[in-house]
Amino acid sequence: MPKDMRRDFADRAELVAYLAAEFPAAAAESAAVSATRGGRRAAEALLTAIQPARYASTRNFLDGAVTRLSAYLRHGVLSLAEVRRAALRAETRPAEAAKLISELAWRDYWQRVYAVIGDGIWEDREPYKTGLEAAAYAQELPADIAAGTTGLACIDAFSRELVDSGYMHNHARMWLAAYVVHWRRVAWQAGARWFLTHLLDGDPASNNLSWQWVASTFSHKPYVFNRENLERYSGGIYCRACPLRLQCPFDKSYEALQAELFPGGAPAATPPRRRQ
Amino acid sequence: MSELVRPVVWIHADCLSPQHPALLAYPGAPALFVWDEALLSSLRISLKRIVFLYECLLELPVSIRRGDVAAEVLAFASEQQADGVVTSASPSPRFAAISAQIAAQRPLRVLPVEPFVQIEQRLDLARFARYWRAVEARALNTFPEDTV
Ligand SMILES: Cc1cc2nc3c(=O)[nH]c(=O)nc-3n(C[C@H](O)[C@H](O)[C@H](O)COP(=O)(O)OP(=O)(O)OC[C@H]3O[C@@H](n4cnc5c(N)ncnc54)[C@H](O)[C@@H]3O)c2cc1C
Numbered sequence: 521m522p523k524d525m526r527r528d529f530a531d532r533a534e535l536v537a538y539l540a541a542e543f544p545a546a547a548a549e550s551a552a553v554s555a556t557r558g559g560r561r562a563a564e565a566l567l568t569a570i571q572p573a574r575y576a577s578t579r580n581f582l583d584g585a586v587t588r589l590s591a592y593l594r595h596g597v598l599s600l601a602e603v604r605r606a607a608l609r610a611e612t613r614p615a616e617a618a619k620l621i622s623e624l625a626w627r628d629y630w631q632r633v634y635a636v637i638g639d640g641i642w643e644d645r646e647p648y649k650t651g652l653e654a655a656a657y658a659q660e661l662p663a664d665i666a667a668g669t670t671g672l673a674c675i676d677a678f679s680r681e682l683v684d685s686g687y688m689h690n691h692a693r694m695w696l697a698a699y700v701v702h703w704r705r706v707a708w709q710a711g712a713r714w715f716l717t718h719l720l721d722g723d724p725a726s727n728n729l730s731w732q733w734v735a736s737t738f739s740h741k742p743y744v745f746n747r748e749n750l751e752r753y754s755g756g757i758y759c760r761a762c763p764l765r766l767q768c769p770f771d772k773s774y775e776a777l778q779a780e781l782f783p784g785g786a787p788a789a790t791p792p793r794r795r796q
Numbered sequence: 797m798s799e800l801v802r803p804v805v806w807i808h809a810d811c812l813s814p815q816h817p818a819l820l821a822y823p824g825a826p827a828l829f830v831w832d833e834a835l836l837s838s839l840r841i842s843l844k845r846i847v848f849l850y851e852c853l854l855e856l857p858v859s860i861r862r863g864d865v866a867a868e869v870l871a872f873a874s875e876q877q878a879d880g881v882v883t884s885a886s887p888s889p890r891f892a893a894i895s896a897q898i899a900a901q902r903p904l905r906v907l908p909v910e911p912f913v914q915i916e917q918r919l920d921l922a923r924f925a926r927y928w929r930a931v932e933a934r935a936l937n938t939f940p941e942d943t944v
Contacts (some may be wrong), residue, residue: 523861527860529854535854542862545836546842549840549843550842552842552843558847558848558851560813595849596811596813596909599910599912600911602910622928622932624912625912625935626924627912628912629927631887632919634888638889716839724888
């Protein structure tokens with residue numbers, strides 16, 4: 521007789537203990553549990569709080585008015601259509617909701633690409649435009665990145681946030697992905713697998729194709745950043761106390777980074793160009 | 797295919813809404829979610845993702861099992877003496893493979909989820925900018941026919 525899994529739990533702690541026992545391999549990956557709760561009620565509470573106009577002017581800052589709706593959208597707890605309508609309702613003019621809606625459109629776009637290429641999302645869509653062959657990139661994620669022990673305050677904080685909370689701001693994802701692929705020369709697939717293990721919104725299409733966008737296998741140029749950019753959009757919170765602040769590998773001009781990271785490659789995409 | 801009268805609903809992780817199209821189309825129909833053992837061991841997702849998904853499931857009228865998805869859905873349909881299976885669409889290739897296994901044994905109806913924008917034309921997906929140019933007016937409700 522088939523056995524249904526349990527549905528009755530006194531509280532979250534009991535649920536977590538049950539699931540850790542039922543799925544020991546998942547608990548061995550990481551036993552951390554996010555403060556973010558699953559379910560429609562939690563999703564609706566976030567949906568009523570969206571601020572599309574403030575989103576447009578602050579979304580690139582780590583403390584900006586981003587929605588944190590991604591895990592609910594990923595698993596269809598909310599639909600893109602519902603969030604689009606809520607954004608239009610929240611503002612008087614469609615133009616004020618345009619930025620948020622165009623970001624929702626990125627998800628729709630990646631899903632449509634996924635429907636066409638399927639498991640091809642795991643393959644380089646195009647060659648790297650970094651001047652390096654695919655074979656130049658390591659296949660495994662270095663242990664210090666996964667453990668958050670590189671010594672770089674920003675990178676280690678992003679790594680821990682990923683593992684502990686299962687959420688990262690879009691800009692932090694871009695910085696961390698660029699560090700993994702371009703500074704450490706690791707194949708984007710290794711970073712993408714790591715993100716999918718931990719992100720509550722982990723989505724094969726949005727995740728892998730964003731990694732490919734950073735890597736340059738699905739864009740015209742590799743994405744890189746420098747310290748000035750990271751310091752500005754993070755409010756300087758990492759750099760202030762970073763043990764490596766005087767030997768920062770990001771504290772360079774884009775020209776210098778270009779020469780160091782991509783000898784012989786195409787010019788890198790730097791912040792003035794539109795980011796995703 | 798003839799209309800299903802007594803189907804079971806197969807809920808998968810791409811649509812965990814109480815407004816799931818199959819739950820709306822067949823109110824009260826028995827529904828099942830299956831943890832895909834093969835996928836779990838290849839994707840190696842961590843516990844927090846499982847907790848999140850489980851909390852979503854606890855808000856839905858659904859039985860929860862684990863194993864081989866198609867086999868579990870078919871067994872559930874037999875137990876319930878269902879005349880077929882209803883589910884929601886997904887772009888994932890794994891969904892296509894599991895659906896094919898189910899459809900080989902039982903009538904399967906796949907309902908669409910509401911699209912982000914209603915677009916009839918074929919879209920150029922080579923780069924985001926081209927796609928966005930084609931859908932922007934619809935997405936912002938500034939397409940002439942939308943502003944009544
Ligand atoms: C390396 C990398 C990996 C990523 N992996 C994922 C992933 O696995 N799953 C995922 O949903 N997003 C992913 N993203 C996209 C984006 O970072 C997240 O969707 C966003 O940060 C989620 O936070 P939010 O809900 O507060 O976003 P908001 O900025 O508030 O945006 C609202 C919604 O729009 C959608 N969205 C916004 N930006 C993007 C984008 N660039 N691509 C796709 N959808 C977007 C999301 O559904 C998001 O919830 C990734 C980005 C990068 C650079």
